[in-house]
Amino acid sequence: MKKLFLTMMVAMISLTSFAQFGGGGQRREFKPEDIATRRADQVKEAAKTTDEQYKKVYDLFLKQAQEQQAKMKEAQEKGERQQFDREAMQKQQEATNAALKEILGEAQYAEYEKAQQERRQRFGQGGGGRGQGGGRPGGRPGGERPQQNQGTNM
Helix, strand or coil: CHHHHHHHHHHHHHHHHHHHCCHHHCCCCCCHHHHHHHHHHHHHHHHCCCHHHHHHHHHHHHHHHHHHHHHHHHHHHCCCCCCCCHHHHHHHHHHHHHHHHHHHCHHHHHHHHHHHHHHHHHCCCCCCHHHCHHHCHHHCHHHCCCCCCCCCCC
């Protein structure tokens, strides 16, 4: 009886861990509208956009998200994995930045860029990939962990 109970407990813990850490191959689907809203909100917060600017920024990001979703769907239907193309991504980013600069103007775009740089540093992506910030969340080189309160485990 104990053996059965232990086996069931181990199975339950394993399944819970598997589900929590993205096991099972299920991927969360993001709608293009959600992606566009999140990105446009980031620009709005950083650059203090007008409603008209926000709409233009949202439309730009929505178009990009829809195009990306279409590419992913096409690759999926062909049974392929979408390939990572650094050059294409860089060109896309440059086009996005040019469009944002046109929508926002120089001063607001500078504020947006400043916020983006701070965001990259905060998440350990100092612009140089793994070389700066260690490529780890929180930018802790060498993977040091912050000190935890030893008095409370669980």
